[in-house]
Each structure stands twice: as structure tokens, then as C-alpha cells.
Amino acid sequence: MMNCVETAALLKSWDHILILSHASPDGDTLGSACALMRGLVSLGKQVDFRCADEVPEKFAYLFQGIPLGGFSPEHVMTVDVAGIALLGSLREEYEAKIELAIDHHGTHKPFAERRWVEPESGATTEMIWLLFKELGIKPDSAMADCVYTGISTDTGCLRYRNATPRSYRIAAEAIEAGANAAEINRIMWESKTRAQLEAERFALNTLEFFCGGKGALIRVPRSILEKTGTKDSDLDGIAALPRQIAGVLLGITVKEKENGEIKASVRANPPADAAALCAKFGGGGHTGAAGCSFSETSIDEVADKMKAACEEELLVVSN
Amino acid sequence: MMNCVETAALLKSWDHILILSHASPDGDTLGSACALMRGLVSLGKQVDFRCADEVPEKFAYLFQGIPLGGFSPEHVMTVDVAGIALLGSLREEYEAKIELAIDHHGTHKPFAERRWVEPESGATTEMIWLLFKELGIKPDSAMADCVYTGISTDTGCLRYRNATPRSYRIAAEAIEAGANAAEINRIMWESKTRAQLEAERFALNTLEFFCGGKGALIRVPRSILEKTGTKDSDLDGIAALPRQIAGVLLGITVKEKENGEIKASVRANPPADAAALCAKFGGGGHTGAAGCSFSETSIDEVADKMKAACEEELLVVSN
Numbered sequence: 001m002m003n004c005v006e007t008a009a010l011l012k013s014w015d016h017i018l019i020l021s022h023a024s025p026d027g028d029t030l031g032s033a034c035a036l037m038r039g040l041v042s043l044g045k046q047v048d049f050r051c052a053d054e055v056p057e058k059f060a061y062l063f064q065g066i067p068l069g070g071f072s073p074e075h076v077m078t079v080d081v082a083g084i085a086l087l088g089s090l091r092e093e094y095e096a097k098i099e100l101a102i103d104h105h106g107t108h109k110p111f112a113e114r115r116w117v118e119p120e121s122g123a124t125t126e127m128i129w130l131l132f133k134e135l136g137i138k139p140d141s142a143m144a145d146c147v148y149t150g151i152s153t154d155t156g157c158l159r160y161r162n163a164t165p166r167s168y169r170i171a172a173e174a175i176e177a178g179a180n181a182a183e184i185n186r187i188m189w190e191s192k193t194r195a196q197l198e199a200e201r202f203a204l205n206t207l208e209f210f211c212g213g214k215g216a217l218i219r220v221p222r223s224i225l226e227k228t229g230t231k232d233s234d235l236d237g238i239a240a241l242p243r244q245i246a247g248v249l250l251g252i253t254v255k256e257k258e259n260g261e262i263k264a265s266v267r268a269n270p271p272a273d274a275a276a277l278c279a280k281f282g283g284g285g286h287t288g289a290a291g292c293s294f295s296e297t298s299i300d301e302v303a304d305k306m307k308a309a310c311e312e313e314l315l316v317v318s319n
Numbered sequence: 320m321m322n323c324v325e326t327a328a329l330l331k332s333w334d335h336i337l338i339l340s341h342a343s344p345d346g347d348t349l350g351s352a353c354a355l356m357r358g359l360v361s362l363g364k365q366v367d368f369r370c371a372d373e374v375p376e377k378f379a380y381l382f383q384g385i386p387l388g389g390f391s392p393e394h395v396m397t398v399d400v401a402g403i404a405l406l407g408s409l410r411e412e413y414e415a416k417i418e419l420a421i422d423h424h425g426t427h428k429p430f431a432e433r434r435w436v437e438p439e440s441g442a443t444t445e446m447i448w449l450l451f452k453e454l455g456i457k458p459d460s461a462m463a464d465c466v467y468t469g470i471s472t473d474t475g476c477l478r479y480r481n482a483t484p485r486s487y488r489i490a491a492e493a494i495e496a497g498a499n500a501a502e503i504n505r506i507m508w509e510s511k512t513r514a515q516l517e518a519e520r521f522a523l524n525t526l527e528f529f530c531g532g533k534g535a536l537i538r539v540p541r542s543i544l545e546k547t548g549t550k551d552s553d554l555d556g557i558a559a560l561p562r563q564i565a566g567v568l569l570g571i572t573v574k575e576k577e578n579g580e581i582k583a584s585v586r587a588n589p590p591a592d593a594a595a596l597c598a599k600f601g602g603g604g605h606t607g608a609a610g611c612s613f614s615e616t617s618i619d620e621v622a623d624k625m626k627a628a629c630e631e632e633l634l635v636v637s638n
Contacts, residue, residue, distance in 0.1 A: 158500075159504040159509065160504070161501040165495050166491075169488060172488050175487070186588070190478065194565070197526075207516075244511055245511060245512070
């Protein structure tokens, strides 16, 4: 296990660096990768980026103007990747080559030669901000945008338990360095298309309660996406909804993905533990928010499995 | 116009202080009143509180343990009140007696003998936090809860344009002083009853677009509240929704209140201006969020008026 100073020293000695994000990329893994790439480029290094899944359009600004690739990588590292399985289809190609992992997941399962893991960080981009200081990089507004994006998306814009005073202060510093916080938050939290709104309404109609109202589940079959013309990622926001209902400790969303996989997203209120629940199915995440995937099954079977697992988890919690 | 130091000196010289919040009280006016009352009590002073409307149940914790009243007030002041009309039914009784107004609204219309108005503050509770420092008060966790509540509710938990680096830093300091940020945010942003969810679904069904999709309007007639068993304040969250739809510059919610008044809530994306729009009807607020009230009319008439005013505002903006 390394610390910030050692990680900075290691990065200083590297060049031609490939940074990997986790599959189904979110604002923190992409914000961390882009912030770090921008920082390394400012030090005169060459960088490249890969992710198993396509980068959602709303995150395109993170990458704007970063010169990528044109070399064969000498060093491979990951950001915000809690376990090797989360590299998705890139796992096989890179599994044996990863020299460094920077991550903030308490559930981090070591896979890289060296790692800097700080579970008390609200977002991995917070760690990148600390790295900047250690590397003597004065963040420009694009770096600040990347760091702010990770904090905002991973802490529910400072709403969740994982946001610490340090998260707030780094967000403040990022804004002072030029991060366009209000616009980033508008894109991440306050903007949906009419089609998305329609899809959410259909999804909401599938809401069911179980375990005497301590569990709530929403189903998003492909038919909803097809009839509204929306994409998988258009409905990411819905996962937060079931947990918001009074009395609910475990909120589940099961979604049929385009490739036939079924993705379950779990959100938990204390004392329920979303990560513990998803670990039963090989998934991972945080206490408050976690996920797991299933293949060769149906959305209704996954819903049944998740409900049964919730009942067990709620039994443990209430004992 | 006073500053923080002068306001602190004035408050030091007072005792038996009545603090007034604005009608339809929100987290900032109540958080400011309760934080300040707690601070003044810690200095050995006696305080009291009044508001034209009932305090919503979810804000009850702000008041817990504050010894109120039992005296006839020597001094009357307001917090977060942008104009005398916003005192609602208390206006007549106190209009001539208000010695001090502490407020952060850019649209503040002077009504008190003295005032400290800081439009660059994300919330009035930020100003109370500065007052604590000036008064030598070391905030306890209850004071920190009150201050954090105002910042969270008035900035959309740091999401909106009005959240400055100082807002983030004061929020960080409040958390360090013991504010239970995650729980406050859960109550304010992440918790709804099944009845609320149902009412929101009915309200969403009234969504209509106008001005070529630059305006969106939701109607909340009493019938929705009656058939779902919800109260006016249960549907406060819906006001944020119309503006979240892609392309919408002005999002309007018109709500029929229990007393027959019609309340219009306006949310704007730049360059549209919610405060300018509401000022046409004697209302007020901020550029991004404002409101106005109508009596002796119907919800549909108000909807028509608001749509016409939006068209004018959007015409101005696009020229």
C-alpha cells in the first residue's frame, strides 16, 4: 500500500502511461482519469485512456483537448477501479500488466502491483487533487472541472454520507481554480430529456414494495427504453429513487441492458449495507450504493433473487 | 446598511429579542432564526420566534430545546425576509416595529430601521455563521445543524449557482462542528412518503410545454392533494422539476393552496430571470428561483398569466 507522496514520486518517474477506467464508467472514474491525464500532460508526459464501455455523451467535456495515445504504453494504471472484474471486457488484456491502482473504495480487492487506496475519500478525484499538490501542478480550470465532476457525481453533490469536510473544501478549491460547478451540476443532476422523463414515468409504474415496506424495487425492462427511445445510461438517475421513500432501507433497481445482461443497482439507508448485499452476487461498491450484474437470466428472476437477498440482509440488520 | 461587525455589536446590546421568519417558511429562514436564537441564548439572552405560517414537521428539529418567549419583546428583527409583504399575515402587527433585517436576497426591499444584506451569500445562515465568529460564539452541533440546513436548502445542497466557495467552506466547518449533514440532506432531499410520490405522479401528468419547449408548466390543484392525502409543503420538491427538462429556460409550478391562494414557483436557467418574472406580480426571489402569489383567481387563470409573462420574458432574453 502506497501513500500520496509515494504515488506522486512513482508517477514522476513514468512516461507513456495508459490509464484505465472501470466499465459502465461514471463521473468519478472518468473525472479521475481525465484530471490525472491533464496533470501528467502538463508535466510533459504522454498519456492514453481506455474503458470497456463507451463514455456517455454527457461526460465528453472531461476529455476535451487532451492529446491521447500515439505510443505503446510503458505503464498501465487504473483509477477508481475496486476490483479486477470491474474492468469488464478489458480484464483479460490488462490483468497481468497493471502497475498502479488509485482508488477510494472500502471494498477494494487488490489486483495491481502497487496501490494507493483511501476509503475515507468521498471520490477518487479528491485523491487526484492531493496528487496535483504533491506533483507541484497548479490545476487549470479543465482539471478543476474533472475533479469537481468526480466529487459531485460520487457524493450526490455532497449529499451523501461519504462527503467529508475535505470533500467540501476540495470542491471549494476546485471552484476557485475555475470549475464550472453550477453547470456541471446542472448536467449531472438537473437535466433530462422529455424521453427520459417519459421513461422514468414508465419505470415508476413498476415500483413495488416488499419486506413490509423496508424494500422497494423498480424494474426497467428493455421495452421501456425501446418505446421511449432512451439508452441504458439515460435511466441511471432512477436508481436513487426507491431508497428515497419513507421507511425503505434497501432500494433496488433491476435493469435489462442492451447486451442482455441484467444490472441490479442497490441503494441502502443505514443500518442496511448495499455493498454486503451485492458482494453475494460478485458485485461491489459502497455501504450506501452498490451494484452487481447477472447474465443468462431474466429481469424477473433477478428481481426475485434480489428480493430474497434483501430479506436475508434485513433479517441480519434487524437482529 | 450595516456590516457583520456592526450587526454583532447591535445584537450584543439587545435582550428580549423576537425573530420573524418569512411566510411559507423554508430551511433558510427557519435555520437562520433557530441558529441565531441558539447563539443569543448561549449569550444569556431571551428570544422568541414567530412566523405567519406553520413550521413544516420536517423542520421541527431546528427548534428542539430552544427556550422561547415568556416575555414581551423589546426588539423585533427578521431573517431571510426580502420584503415586508413576505411576512404574510404578521405584516400589519410588526411593520412599524422591525429594527433589524438580516438577509441575502439581491432583491431585498428595505423595510427595517437597519439592515445587513449580503446578496453574495448562498444562504442567510452563512451570515449567521459569520455573526457567531464576530460574537465569539463557538457553535455547538445544534447551531451547526441549523446553519447547514439553510445552506443545503437554499443552494440545492450546493448544486445551484448561488453556492460559492465560502458556502462550501462554511458547510465544511458546520460539519466539523457536529452538523449531521447526511441526515439533514436525507430529510430535505431524499425522503418522500408513498403519498407524496403518488401526488408527484399526478402532478407530473399535468406537465405541459409552451414557447416552443422553452417553458414548462405543472399544475397542482387541490384535488391532487385531497385524493393523495398530502399537504401543500409535501409537494415543494416538484417546483424544481420543469426546469430540469432539456431546453427549458423557465419552469413554472402553479399550486392551489389551502387558503385559496394560488402560489406560482418559477425556476429559471440563464439567461432567463425568475426574479424579474415574479416581480411583475409583486413576488421576489433570486435569478434562478423565485415565487409570487395570487388571490381571488383560479389556478388555470394564473397558469395563463404566468405563461404570457414567460413569453414576454423569453422574448426579452432572446433579443
